[in-house]
Amino acid sequence: MHEQAFRQDDVAESELVTRRGTFRAxxxxxxxxxxxxxxxxxxxPRDDVLVRVHSECMTGDIFGAMRCECGEQLDAALDAIVRExxxxxxxxxxxxxxxxxxxxxxxxxxxxxxxxxxxxxxATTLGLPVDIRxxxxxxxxxxxxxxxxxxxxxxxxxxxHALESSGxxxxxxxxxxxxxxxxxxxxxxxxxDRLGHDLPQIEGCVTR
Numbered sequence: 056m057h058e059q060a061f062r063q064d065d066v067a068e069s070e071l072v073t074r075r076g077t078f079r080a081x082x083x084x085x086x087x088x089x090x091x092x093x094x095x096x097x098x099x100p101r102d103d104v105l106v107r108v109h110s111e112c113m114t115g116d117i118f119g120a121m122r123c124e125c126g127e128q129l130d131a132a133l134d135a136i137v138r139e140x141x142x143x144x145x146x147x148x149x150x151x152x153x154x155x156x157x158x159x160x161x162x163x164x165x166x167x168x169x170x171x172x173x174x175x176x177x178a179t180t181l182g183l184p185v186d187i188r189x190x191x192x193x194x195x196x197x198x199x200x201x202x203x204x205x206x207x208x209x210x211x212x213x214x215x216h217a218l219e220s221s222g223x224x225x226x227x228x229x230x231x232x233x234x235x236x237x238x239x240x241x242x243x244x245x246x247x248d249r250l251g252h253d254l255p256q257i258e259g260c261v262t263r
Contacts, residue, residue, distance in 0.1 A: 060196070060199035061083055061084070061195070061199060065083060066081065066082065066199070067081075067082050068080065068081050071093065075133055075134070075137050076137055078093040078094060079094040079095075080094075081093075081199075081200070083196055083199070085192035085195055086189065086191070086192060088147075088192070089148060090145070090196065091145075091146045092143055092144065092146070092196045092200065093133070093136075093143065093146070094143050095137060096139075096140050096141030097141055098142060098143060098200075098202065101200070101201045101202050101204075102204045102226075103204055103205070103226050104205050105135065105139045105142035105206050106144070106197070106206065106208065107128075107132035107133075107135075107142075107209070107231070108207070108209070108214060108218070109125075109132065109144060109145065109146050110150030111147060111149065112126070112150075112151065113157060115129075116129050121238040121239060122238050122239050122242055123239055123242055124233040124235075127233040131233065132144055132231060135208060135229075135231075143200065143202065145193045145196055147188075147190070147192060147193060149189075150188045152178075153186040154184070154186060154187035154188045154189070155178060155184065155187070159178075163177035163183075164177075166180055166181070173244075174241075174242050174245050175245055175250070185250075186213070186250075190214065191221060194218060194223055197223055202223070203223075203224065204223070204225070204226045205218070205224070205225055205226070206225075206226060206228075206229050207225045207227070207228055207229065208229045208230075210230060210231060210252045210254055213250075213251070215228060230253065232254065232255070232256045235256065235257050235260050240260050244257060
């Protein structure tokens with residue numbers, strides 16, 4: 056199943072039974088973080104595999120925060136993989152707040168709430184970068200799983216470029232569009248207008 060992409064001590068696999076079904080859990084250590092890939096079914100051949108590369112978001116993924124759509128995207132991606140019958144979700148740690156970390160992300164929330172800054176300006180006001188996420192661990196694990204090309208569930212063109220520049224061919228971008236709510240429309244609008252995300256579902260929505 057694998058190419059030699061990790062030292063033996065840096066990867067472990069087991070069966071993981073979830074409410075959606077049984078996955079193969081592949082835990083791996085890369086660049087100082089421990090990440091997880093969930094493999095459903097048997098993605099064979101290893102081309103055009105349905106894949107989600109998901110950035111860690113504690114507030115959204117675990118606690119269901121409504122100021123972002125991260126938790127909804129995580130659930131929707133897993134559901135899509137199960138419907139497909141095969142696919143992979145790669146969960147990348149160390150991506151909190153597009154890489155600035157949890158404490159800094161919460162500080163940006165204060166500026167957003169108190170000063171009305173958007174998700175980008177609240178970071179730069181604190182002297183922080185807008186996005187420093189590294190997708191190379193995802194490339195390594197996909198190589199470990201012998202995936203050559205993917206149908207990537209994403210609205211982010213930068214993520215496609217990051218994978219393709221590292222040797223993973225993206226044959227299709229599969230939209231992962233969540234309905235906006237009153238708490239995240241400003242966030243989604245900033246991602247569309249300033250980061251180039253493809254978010255047609257927010258067309259006509261009023262930013263508050």
